[in-house]
Amino acid sequence: VTMELVEEFSGKLQLLPWGAGIIALLLTVVTVCSLPSLMEYWRRWRMLNSVPGISPCYPVLGNALLLERKGEDFFKQLQFYAEEFRSWPVFKLWIGPVPVMVLYHPDSVEVILNSSKHIEKSYLYKFLHPWLGTGLLTSTGDKWRSRRKMITPTFHFAILNDFLEVMNEQGNILVKKLEKHVDKEPFDVFMDITLCALDIICETAMGRNVGAQKNKDSDYVSAIYRMSDLIQRRQLSPWLWPDFLYILFKQGREHKRSLNILHNFTDTVIAEKAEELKSSKQKKHDNDGNCEESGSKKRKAFLDMLLNATDDEGKTLSYRDIREEVDTFMFEGHDTTAAAINWVLYLLGRNPEAQKKVHRELDEVFDNTERPVTTDDLKNLRYLECVVKEALRLYPSVPMFARTLREDCCIKGYQIPRGANVLVLTYALHRDPEIFPDPEEFRPERFFPENSKGRHPYAYVPFSAGPRNCIGQRFAQMEEKTLLALILRRFWVESCHKPEELGLCGELILRPNRGVWIKLKRRPNAGSE
Template identity: 40%
Template sequence: MVWLLLLFALVLWFVTYKISRRNMYKLASLVPAPIEELPIVGIAHTLTGSPVDIMETLQNFSYASFKFNGILRAWLVHLLYIVVTNPVDLEMILKNCLDKDNLHRFLRKITGNGGVFAPVSIWRRRRKIIIQAFRPKITENFVEVFSEQGEILVKKLEPRVGTGTFNLWPYISTYTLDSVSETAMGVKLHSQDDSKTPFLQAMTSMLNLVCQRIFHLWLQPDWLYKFMPQYVMHEKNKSILHDYTDQVIKTKREEFEAEHKSRPESEQKKDYDLDGYKRKSFLDLLISLSGGEKGYTNIELREEVLTLTVAGTDTSAASMGYTLLLLGKYPDVQEKVYQELYDVFGDSDRPLVKEDLLKLKHLERVVKESLRLYPPVPFIIRKALEDTKLPSGYVLPSGSGVVVSIWGVHRDPKYWGPDAEKFDPDRFLPERFKLEHSCSFMPFSNGPRNCVGYQYALMSMKTALSAVLRRYRVVVTEDALHNPYIKVKLDVMMKAVDEYQVALERRAPKTLKSNEHVA
């Protein structure tokens, strides 16, 4: 009798559940489906492989959407996702669907409610302060940090010159971590001197664990995850990240309060002074801009600083890696970059200063083309809280997740031409770069929740790349040279499978070459 009652309750729940979602089913049925879709499981069977397999599946769905005006549905058992590559539809989505999808909860377990992953109510309140902290007059002062760390990167690469191919990732990821750590928290982490620093290892491990949870349904329930072997590592690494950041914040808070009290009473009310914040970190700025003692709590500060550190480290490192790989694959483009660098720096070893960045036009085009083909965040997932009619005529059902495929929109021949897959930095020449729609190129998202650190990231990448390319020629293997594509995997950020295998050759000073020629 008890079993019958349980069975009846289960059937009743199932019928009620189905009826409550009938509108979603109806609207979803009008959206084109991938050929891989199966009854009940949808496309879940296609997302059970390795990070490489998952990335390839999402790429294929993006390409398939081109046939249907840039939209495709994807049932993940009971979860509905709509893959979108149409830039006109994407503009409406990114302006109106501001809530992050529930999958972001796994990232929030690391960073908390930092601006990138926070619910709208928290994000909206904090966004105003973050925008002030990323003002150009502030971020340009960090070029000195990027330049210092870029010179360290060059020295660390020196022993690799002429030794054949090697894994570039440990070098560029420690450069970006040291740069972000110093600019975000005001502390020198020195990970370029020790790539096994606990903070970097913990962050790398956490991102890998998060990616596993996002794409493997059995790892998603919190109650079940606690019984999995990954849970112990998850909690250990989270503690490392939180404890380190908390200690930095505690120290900075004490420094801020001591400095504030040491001012004349007439100046104590003035918490923010641009001139006084040169080379100050974002943590200093957030404490001051939010109201000092009455502003952000230590937990809120940790959320923002840790989000910036996690988001900024791997994205910039991956972008630098792709750029160097592409320059190795296209030696003629690399020589143009070197000539531009020589025109600015000559044979000198002087560090880059912020005025130099404006002169590096070709390098910037190269970086942007690299970001177009290999955006470090190839997919953004938003949540539709209500039925949303798109310009294309399709309707996003309430409760569905929206997969914004940056990978797809950046490679759509409709907007980038028949050679959309080709690496061509001259696409970004002023006379050629005329996009039909702003969402056709958005490596750092678009709309109200776009990345406020876009210019900061560009400055960091250009500074480090210029330091490397002035001294070394990047070379790839013969196989890589004749293969225009870079095999990638999805590990929250999109990374190269080979971890950016390159070789370096030392560049001889041009004055020396000229003298040898005369002799």
């Protein structure tokens, strides 16, 4: 027995070098594969050493342990740091192993936004990919250039005019809902405006009326809001970045559920629209162009135009490509606009003199009638336009946006390495006291032509700027002015919160955690103010 044990033991000993060899080989492979990443990480760390930054900063984790998880608290942190480093052109923070350069001076911002090289969206936008794919917001390089060129004609002025009808219809539904609050207790108007904007984008983007204003609890509406919240939380938590880990958490499973609801809805609408298009082409062919369809001209949505769009080689978009763009319109096209309208109402409710000027202008343009808003009206609402611009200065709908550098770059004397992320902190940029004296004051007159002359072109970028500026800017401005005109022709607004009571939450969109609480009074006949 002893001899058998000795032989077995010696056999195992002979296997040890083989096992050790395999482990050593695996470790070598892992080390060799990791070496380029480690070298790149070390290069970034060394190059960024001179850039002022937040401490404490730990290897691999960076400042992640220091950052607040809640949107409101994290945004307060960013505001604090921006003021602390105001005299510097840039400061850095590390989210895990990813370096982020925070910009809040016009000259620094111009270096990035004016460049045709630095057009790649930040790594943090990767978490939008499951929902939006690589559509116009998240794509880069040749794909982005091709899509931008293809989609730009869908925002042509003549096409936007057709959408004004939708904005008037949905705006009137909103006004009727607001009527119930006249001379009553204060109420939170934020969700009312948001649901109206959602109805407008659904009908203009997809040609589908989801009736969000009448049914705010629909699965699709709930999934949109839940998805935005989940993405924001994941962006700030490096331990949730790997997909295989994320799905193990409750948030990961919720993310998957919401994603299925959103994609199923869009897929169904696209399939229906494609079938409609096929049928209408068949009808046209059958009629041989000899008879016009009875009834009024059918309203077109972005989706109709995307189904017909072709690139330089005459290729159409695939269903997946179309879904990316429709989902992108849905994500970008309602929350941002709704936030802007809410901020205008809040600010006018705190500044009665400005509100009186808006009412006077509305009375001059509409002459105390309740007719729909036209494109000519929008051109004549010049003071209201300045009010909207000033609201977007104080409370930009997108309070920050980020890019990833694909090559080294110099910002005001600091060398920033490729692979670093650059965060444009719009909220702080718009509060530069050298460009906007008394930056916390609400002064629409800042945007009168004579007062805007000579202002740095990158001091005010609510819709971003440069090659990747917001393609839907004119659509947003048209919707904001139309809904505001419909609301303010009817009501006098009083705000119930002081700025410090709002609980600003700078997530994907800048929104007040405690809502926008207002009181409404019916306006007396025009001119009585």
